[in-house]
Amino acid sequence: MAQQKDTLSPISPKQMTGSEIFVRSLIEEGVEVVFGYPGGAVIGIYDALHDISDIKHILTRHEQGAVHAAEGYAKASGKPGVALVTSGPGATNTVTGIADAYMDSVPIIVFTGQVPLKLIGNDAFQEADIVGITRPITKHNYLVRDVNELARTIKEAFYVATTGRPGPVLVDLPKDVMASKTHFEYPKKVSLRSYNPHVEGHMKQLEKAAALIAKSKRPVLYVGGGAIVSNAAEELKAFAKKTNIPVTTTLHGLGSYPETDELSMGMLGMHGTWYSNTAVHYCDLLIAVGARFDDRVTGKTEAFAAEAKKIHIDIDPTAISKNVPVDVPIVGDVKKVLQKLTQLVTPLDTKDWIETIKQWKTEHPLRYRNGKLIRMQYVIQKIGELTEGNAVVISDVGQHQMWTAQFFKYIHPRTHITSGGLGTMGFSLPAAMGAAFARKDLPIISVSGDGGIQMNIQEIATCVEYKVPVKIFILNNGYLGMVRQWQELFWRKRYSQVAMYSPDFVKLADAYGCPGYRASTTSEVEDVLKKALAVKNGPVIVEFKVVKEDNVYPMIPAGQTWNEIIDMPDKELSDIEGEEAETEELITLTKG
Amino acid sequence: MAAEKEEGAVEARARQHTISLLVENKFGAFNRIAGLFSAKGYNIDSLTVGPTEDDSVSRMTIVTRGDDAVIEQIIKQLNKLIDTLKVSDLTYESFVERDLALIKVQTTPETRSEIMQIAEIFRAKIIDISPKTVTIEAIGGQLKVDAIIKMLKPFVIKEMARTGRVALKREFQGEVD
Numbered sequence: 001m002a003q004q005k006d007t008l009s010p011i012s013p014k015q016m017t018g019s020e021i022f023v024r025s026l027i028e029e030g031v032e033v034v035f036g037y038p039g040g041a042v043i044g045i046y047d048a049l050h051d052i053s054d055i056k057h058i059l060t061r062h063e064q065g066a067v068h069a070a071e072g073y074a075k076a077s078g079k080p081g082v083a084l085v086t087s088g089p090g091a092t093n094t095v096t097g098i099a100d101a102y103m104d105s106v107p108i109i110v111f112t113g114q115v116p117l118k119l120i121g122n123d124a125f126q127e128a129d130i131v132g133i134t135r136p137i138t139k140h141n142y143l144v145r146d147v148n149e150l151a152r153t154i155k156e157a158f159y160v161a162t163t164g165r166p167g168p169v170l171v172d173l174p175k176d177v178m179a180s181k182t183h184f185e186y187p188k189k190v191s192l193r194s195y196n197p198h199v200e201g202h203m204k205q206l207e208k209a210a211a212l213i214a215k216s217k218r219p220v221l222y223v224g225g226g227a228i229v230s231n232a233a234e235e236l237k238a239f240a241k242k243t244n245i246p247v248t249t250t251l252h253g254l255g256s257y258p259e260t261d262e263l264s265m266g267m268l269g270m271h272g273t274w275y276s277n278t279a280v281h282y283c284d285l286l287i288a289v290g291a292r293f294d295d296r297v298t299g300k301t302e303a304f305a306a307e308a309k310k311i312h313i314d315i316d317p318t319a320i321s322k323n324v325p326v327d328v329p330i331v332g333d334v335k336k337v338l339q340k341l342t343q344l345v346t347p348l349d350t351k352d353w354i355e356t357i358k359q360w361k362t363e364h365p366l367r368y369r370n371g372k373l374i375r376m377q378y379v380i381q382k383i384g385e386l387t388e389g390n391a392v393v394i395s396d397v398g399q400h401q402m403w404t405a406q407f408f409k410y411i412h413p414r415t416h417i418t419s420g421g422l423g424t425m426g427f428s429l430p431a432a433m434g435a436a437f438a439r440k441d442l443p444i445i446s447v448s449g450d451g452g453i454q455m456n457i458q459e460i461a462t463c464v465e466y467k468v469p470v471k472i473f474i475l476n477n478g479y480l481g482m483v484r485q486w487q488e489l490f491w492r493k494r495y496s497q498v499a500m501y502s503p504d505f506v507k508l509a510d511a512y513g514c515p516g517y518r519a520s521t522t523s524e525v526e527d528v529l530k531k532a533l534a535v536k537n538g539p540v541i542v543e544f545k546v547v548k549e550d551n552v553y554p555m556i557p558a559g560q561t562w563n564e565i566i567d568m569p570d571k572e573l574s575d576i577e578g579e580e581a582e583t584e585e586l587i588t589l590t591k592g
Numbered sequence: 593m594a595a596e597k598e599e600g601a602v603e604a605r606a607r608q609h610t611i612s613l614l615v616e617n618k619f620g621a622f623n624r625i626a627g628l629f630s631a632k633g634y635n636i637d638s639l640t641v642g643p644t645e646d647d648s649v650s651r652m653t654i655v656t657r658g659d660d661a662v663i664e665q666i667i668k669q670l671n672k673l674i675d676t677l678k679v680s681d682l683t684y685e686s687f688v689e690r691d692l693a694l695i696k697v698q699t700t701p702e703t704r705s706e707i708m709q710i711a712e713i714f715r716a717k718i719i720d721i722s723p724k725t726v727t728i729e730a731i732g733g734q735l736k737v738d739a740i741i742k743m744l745k746p747f748v749i750k751e752m753a754r755t756g757r758v759a760l761k762r763e764f765q766g767e768v769d
Contacts, residue, residue, distance in 0.1 A: 135624060136631045140674040143619065160674060194616055194677045318668040321661065 018178035019048035035066035039086025041113030061458035065430035067097025072434030088126030103421025107166035116176035139167030164197030201332035210344035216285035225252030226290015232335035248276035255410040266591030274364035281562040303561035371584035380407040396428035396452035399481035426455025450476040463539035505543035638756025689759040698748040
């Protein structure tokens with residue numbers, strides 16, 4: 001908790017307004033940055049914030065940007081992110097961000113202004129029932145009806161958001177409640193009789209798991225975002241290394257295990273590596289660690305690792321046996337469970353299994369054809385090489401997102417941030433902005449397509465105003481590429497509403513007041529990347545004009561099984577023909 | 593006890609479950625639970641809510657149906673809600689249950705006595721009477737209430753209000769086979 005400094009205006013120490021209590025409470029919680037947008041219902045809160053130096057307020061250009069920024073901050077730091085917005089439209093603009101945080105278990109607290117209590121239900125100006133609207137997309141939410149409840153509610157909100165399976169919590173603050181006064185005392189601790197997350201794994205279950213592991217010949221660790229949320233990277237490594245079990249991660253698990261290590265198989269699922277999906281298909285034991293058997297991972301659930309025994313470690317009991325029945329569930333915090341489990345297991349002889357996987361890696365690496373025109377894969381791979389994996393990479397949603405997952409080797413937790421569950425286009429830029437406030441030691445790289453960037457492009461102004469050092473990389477293929485890919489593969493190439501016009505992004509950079517570069521051929525890529533990485537003290541925009549039609553492989557079509565896996569065809573379809581095509585070389589990359 | 597055994601016809605895959613839960617008596621708690629059922633697509637046959645011996649706690653009785661996996665998820669999801677204190681599936685335990693129905697039946701001088709006889713058989717009470725109607729209060733297990741409704745239907749039920757099941761676990765469990 002931050003040291004409390006007396007920077008508030010010297011009013012009576014006993015009586016404070018709700019607004020002042022709010023600000024004090026945030027300081028008590030150690031909040032260093034708030035992303036927000038003022039308005040009528042929160043004008044009092046903004047007045048109380050005005051003289052505060054302990055909390056930096058970042059004025060975003062849209063409330064959705066504020067929530068994604070809070071998410072980016074939370075994901076990069078492990079600390080809760082905070083957003084503050086006004087009532088009505090301010091509140092409803094947070095909905096997408098809140099739903100995103102709910103799907104991806106991101107601890108954020110969203111404070112919304114509300115019309116005065118006596119006007120609630122009256123269709124007052126800028127009134128919206130935001131507590132009702134967000135009930136199904138928050139871990140919990142509150143309407144504060146009495147200033148005496150305010151401090152306790154804020155304490156509870158931070159506690160609920162950050163413990164157990166984390167998630168977004170919304171606190172609705174009526175204007176009159178925030179104007180009324182009371183004695184302020186911040187509660188020391190929270191105790192909720194109805195909420196006590198179970199963090200220690202049950203010993204009997206751990207023993208059963210250890211027994212299954214001891215018998216396994218072909219085990220696989222399937223690691224999700226839970227391993228990162230519980231800060232269990234070290235424990236995971238210790239466990240995998242002791243038992244010699246190969247590791248595949250989900251999109252959100254990227255970074256939990258170094259992809260440079262030989263036990264790593266990269267990502268699994270719809271666009272996972274051929275060998276990780278194959279290993280999961282043939283394994284005799286699947287150990288799910290903080291993962292939730294999402295449909296993008298499993299495809300057809302009945303056929304997912306059908307022959308394997310399954311152990312599932314998760315803090316959320318509802319995640320267990322929700323999609324795929326498991327043999328040994330262990331409810332608890334991944335970090336604690338892995339610590340104990342590591343003590344219970346003995347090293348396995350998995351040499352043959354690992355040899356087999358190695359063979360698969362050689363036969364089916366990730367690959368693409370590189371020529372004169374820029375491939376997104378190449379850009380991502382180059383970013384990885386130039387930063388040596390030491391960067392926070394925040395992707396948007398679509399083809400580039402999958403390539404960002406595939407062609408960058410993640411070595412540290414919290415260095416890959418994306419919208420996985422909800423798949424929110426427009427996530428990358430504001431989330432990167434938030435991440436930049438959490439990680440000042442690493443380059444912050446936002447990767448978007450031309451579609452996604454235009455969904456929250458207004459946040460460039462925020463980045464320029466606050467000199468937020470985000471590398472805004474736009475991979476522009478003139479298409480909503482993933483939808484186009486599906487239309488190509490499954491809808492007879494009827495490209496319905498996927499071609500898209502974009503502005504001149506270099507001129508846009510100039511208009512916003514930041515450096516802008518463009519690369520149109522492969523030979524220019526490295527140079528502009530170096531220039532962009534060298535930019536200090538503010539954002540930089542780089543537009544990459546990339547191959548228009550390219551497909552993400554491997555691919556297991558939605559709802560199908562491993563047998564339907566499509567690896568990159570030998571003659572990949574693209575708009576490159578003739579001479580140019582002949583100059584292409586096949587580039588391969590292997591994780592682990 | 594009774595309810596389930598007599599309902600042998602119900603397919604085992606999607607059998608009826610009676611779930612009793614204690615929740616914090618707080619603003620929005622009811623909405624959270626009702627919302628969970630609609631958001632996840634779970635069935636509700638009936639749902640009752642009311643106060644308990646403790647002012648700060650409400651009891652809800654939810655009658656729902658689903659296969660074992662669905663019921664397991666429902667119970668876990670209910671437990672996951674921050675306001676939920678305790679969830680118990682009474683289905684496999686011995687429990688007492690009551691359902692109350694107010695049934696307004698159309699009458700003629702010719703049918704009135706027969707209707708009153710039916711009420712008597714079910715130990716239901718006549719609580720209102722007019723030249724053309726009687727209103728019957730029927731209390732009992734769900735099946736008993738279902739049965740009296742079935743018996744009264746031919747006389748034309750003009751209006752009906754029904755509480756849905758409320759239930760508590762039986763204290764003595766051992767005697768029941």
